[in-house]
Structure formats: structure tokens, C-alpha cells
Amino acid sequence: MPKEPIGPRLRALRQASGRTVASVAADAGLSVPYIANLENSRGNPTTSALSRLAAALGTELSIEFTAAGETTSTTTTPAPQSVVRLSRTRRFRETVRALAEASGQDPADVSGRLITAFSVIAEAMGREPGEADWWRVLDALLLVAEHPA
Incomplete structure (x- = not known):
């Protein structure tokens, strides 16, 4: 179960x-x-x-059987509402497209991984960051992707 x-x-x-x-x-x-x-x-x-x-939905289905008491490292944290709202914006789509181009990846894959990562970040922080906080994270990722050290 x-x-x-x-x-x-x-x-x-x-x-x-x-x-x-x-x-x-x-x-x-x-x-x-x-x-x-x-x-x-x-x-x-x-x-x-x-x-x-x-x-x-552009995702993969993963079904796993584990021994009783064994845990897996996969997270299924639902996306916070602030992330859902953010992901619906044109700016988010444009940023995802730029990140995908910079890394040679599919924009849908990048979007899905970002949403998952943001969900984990919110869970780790114990609170839901605001939209401005997510934009700072996205801007930093874009800066690193376009101008690697």
C-alpha cells in the first residue's frame, strides 16, 4: 500500500x-x-x-517493490501551490526553454525536474517560499547554465 x-x-x-x-x-x-x-x-x-x-504528462511511471520496512529514496512530494502558479507563467516557460537550450535537454524534462526540485526544496525548508524566492533560484540557475565558471 x-x-x-x-x-x-x-x-x-x-x-x-x-x-x-x-x-x-x-x-x-x-x-x-x-x-x-x-x-x-x-x-x-x-x-x-x-x-x-x-x-x-511527459513523465515516467516507476513502480517499485521493496522489502518490508525498507524505504526508497524517491520523493513524491506534491508541488507547492506557489510552484504550480509559477510554472504557469510565460517567464517560467521562457526560462525553462533557455535552461534546456543551454544544457541540450528537452524543455519538458527540465520543467518536470525543476518542479520536483522546488517541491523538495520547499519540503526541506519546512515552508513554501514565495514567488520572488523561486525567481531568485531560477535566475541563479540560468546564470550558472549560461555562464559556467
């Missing part, structure tokens, strides 16, 4: 990508009510449905 419901994580991934339930449903070939129910922690998705959702 998972330690946290999949619904909040699914919603955070969808919101962070700036997508609607309908657009994700269309890309995954699933119904809007089905995804809405999953996001509200109702229903039991199949691995096939989860794989289709992961692909539609």
Missing part, C-alpha cells in the same frame, strides 16, 4: 504542466471523470492507465 494517495501527486503533476483534466484525458485516451476521480483519490487505476497518464 502506498504511503500517500496517488491523487494529489497526479493533480500536482497536471497542474504544474498547466494542463486541464480534459487535455490530459484526451492525450491518455481516458475519460475526464476517470481522471477527476483518480485526482480525488477515488478509484483504483490499472498500471496501464497510470502508464498512459504518465506519458500524457
Whole structure:
């Protein structure tokens, strides 16, 4: 049994990508009510449905079995609302595009990793930084990417 419901994580991934339930449903070939129910922690998705959702959201599905009492290092921290709002801005998309170009990576991958990293940072700080704080972090990352030491 998972330690946290999949619904909040699914919603955070969808919101962070700036997508609607309908657009994700269309890309995954699933119904809007089905995804809405999953996001509200109702229903039991199949691995096939989860794989289709992961692909539609530009992420990878990872399922892991561990021994009793064993922990994994994977975090499933939902994105803070400040990060979700930030990720919907044009400036964020432009910054992600610049970071992706500087590193030769796919912008969707960079965006997903940034959102995950910001979620971990907020959890480590024990509070949700504000938008201005996230911009300082993004500006520093862009400076390092474009002008390595």
C-alpha cells in the first residue's frame, strides 16, 4: 500500500504542466471523470492507465517493490501551490526553454525536474517560499547554465 494517495501527486503533476483534466484525458485516451476521480483519490487505476497518464504528462511511471520496512529514496512530494502558479507563467516557460537550450535537454524534462526540485526544496525548508524566492533560484540557475565558471 502506498504511503500517500496517488491523487494529489497526479493533480500536482497536471497542474504544474498547466494542463486541464480534459487535455490530459484526451492525450491518455481516458475519460475526464476517470481522471477527476483518480485526482480525488477515488478509484483504483490499472498500471496501464497510470502508464498512459504518465506519458500524457511527459513523465515516467516507476513502480517499485521493496522489502518490508525498507524505504526508497524517491520523493513524491506534491508541488507547492506557489510552484504550480509559477510554472504557469510565460517567464517560467521562457526560462525553462533557455535552461534546456543551454544544457541540450528537452524543455519538458527540465520543467518536470525543476518542479520536483522546488517541491523538495520547499519540503526541506519546512515552508513554501514565495514567488520572488523561486525567481531568485531560477535566475541563479540560468546564470550558472549560461555562464559556467
